[in-house]
Amino acid sequence: MTPSIESIETLLVDLPTIRPHKLSVATMACQTLVIVRMRHSDGIEGLGEGTTIGGLSYGPESPESIKCNIDAYLAPLLIGQPSSNLNALRARLNRHVRGNAIAKSALETALLDAQGKRLGLSVAELLGGARHDHLPVLWVLASGDTQRDIDEAFQHLETRRHGDFKLKIGAKPVDEDVRHVAAIKAALGEHAGIRVDLNQAWDESTAVRGIAALQEAGIELIEQPIPAREQAGLIRLANRFEVPMLADEAVQDARDGLDLIGGGFSGAFALKIAKSGGPRSVLGLGDLAQTAGIGLYGGTLLEGSIGTAAALHAWATLDEMAWGTEMFAPLLLKDDIVAEPLAYRDFGIALPKGPGLGISLDEDKLRHYARQ
Numbered sequence: 508m509t510p511s512i513e514s515i516e517t518l519l520v521d522l523p524t525i526r527p528h529k530l531s532v533a534t535m536a537c538q539t540l541v542i543v544r545m546r547h548s549d550g551i552e553g554l555g556e557g558t559t560i561g562g563l564s565y566g567p568e569s570p571e572s573i574k575c576n577i578d579a580y581l582a583p584l585l586i587g588q589p590s591s592n593l594n595a596l597r598a599r600l601n602r603h604v605r606g607n608a609i610a611k612s613a614l615e616t617a618l619l620d621a622q623g624k625r626l627g628l629s630v631a632e633l634l635g636g637a638r639h640d641h642l643p644v645l646w647v648l649a650s651g652d653t654q655r656d657i658d659e660a661f662q663h664l665e666t667r668r669h670g671d672f673k674l675k676i677g678a679k680p681v682d683e684d685v686r687h688v689a690a691i692k693a694a695l696g697e698h699a700g701i702r703v704d705l706n707q708a709w710d711e712s713t714a715v716r717g718i719a720a721l722q723e724a725g726i727e728l729i730e731q732p733i734p735a736r737e738q739a740g741l742i743r744l745a746n747r748f749e750v751p752m753l754a755d756e757a758v759q760d761a762r763d764g765l766d767l768i769g770g771g772f773s774g775a776f777a778l779k780i781a782k783s784g785g786p787r788s789v790l791g792l793g794d795l796a797q798t799a800g801i802g803l804y805g806g807t808l809l810e811g812s813i814g815t816a817a818a819l820h821a822w823a824t825l826d827e828m829a830w831g832t833e834m835f836a837p838l839l840l841k842d843d844i845v846a847e848p849l850a851y852r853d854f855g856i857a858l859p860k861g862p863g864l865g866i867s868l869d870e871d872k873l874r875h876y877a878r879q
């Protein structure tokens with residue numbers, strides 16, 4: 508008998524961060540994971556996860572809306588359906604629910620995890636097979652303090668945990684941000700690549716001034732300097748400067764990718780399972796970018812170990828990513844809810860092995876951190 512989806516449980520899990528994480532849109536002392544436990548009639552459980560950053564400050568979904576919209580709208584569309592046809596289930600969700608890509612990503616992840624466990628295959632194998640079993644991972648310096656960021660960077664270089672760094676800027680006046688970035692770049696010299704992420708903080712004329720100074724300081728990549736909807740502005744900035752632009756919030760899915768490529772964008776794309784609706788859905792944008800010769804970057808919405816593993820399985824199926832990945836968030840959290848933490852070493856992370864995501868829950872930790 509073909510197995511069917513029996514129940515879908517969602518839990519909000521609050522994990523403290525090891526230090527305040529400061530972005531232009533929010534300062535985080537805690538990350539909330541929306542954990543999905545999807546049970547099937549053959550006794551198999553699939554795990555999924557959705558996250559965002561700072562409640563509603565990053566985008567239109569919050570942890571609470573992800574949970575509520577899964578419980579009220581998405582789960583009822585899946586319960587009772589055959590478990591194994593991911594493409595039919597994706598189409599069903601997209602037909603009846605607009606947007607809500609993070610909620611859909613958590614469900615798509617749980618479906619893939621269950622199917623992998625059922626067939627004895629990893630999620631990467633279900634997606635066509637892994638081309639890499641170790642992916643580079645940078646660290647995000649966002650303590651808000653220049654010297655603390657420099658100390659953090661040297662510590663990660665010495666222990667060979669991270670070799671490149673991304674700086675979160677845009678909350679302070681341009682000149683102050685540029686001084687902060689230039690001081691970190693000067694301290695690290697040629698030891699490490701330094702990129703910045705503005706999270707849409709600047710308008711275009713501020714961006715022209717700021718990027719000129721960042722280029723001069725030796726910064727290698729400028730992520731989402733201006734608002735997501737200003738795609739034409741991002742294309743102009745990419746054409747104006749030698750330092751490449753990385754589209755993040757501006758490129759949610761393949762449709763956005765097509766618009767940017769069609770408009771002559773010459774920078775790189777940040778992929779995120781959360782933006783595109785899951786580890787299978789994100790590959791549409793990945794394939795489009797690779798066809799168009801656009802460099803890729805494996806992005807995160809600061810997922811915990813389950814969401815991070817899901818993204819790694821997707822990234823592993825692609826050609827080598829020109830800009831590596833930022834799948835560091837489990838290390839930003841003080842504790843974990845999985846039995847075996849992900850293995851970070853040699854400036855990167857190992858693709859988890861075993862069927863499905865290759866991840867299992869620590870039930871005690873989950874109970875401890877789950878919101879009542």
Ligand SMILES: O=C(O)C[C@H]1C=CC(=O)O1
Binds near residue numbers: 560647755
């Ligand atoms: O890139 C983003 O916009 C979101 C995220 C990724 C790293 C981080 O610290 O925040």
Ligand SMILES: [Mn+2]
Binds near residue numbers: 704706730731755777
């Ligand atoms: Mn970003």
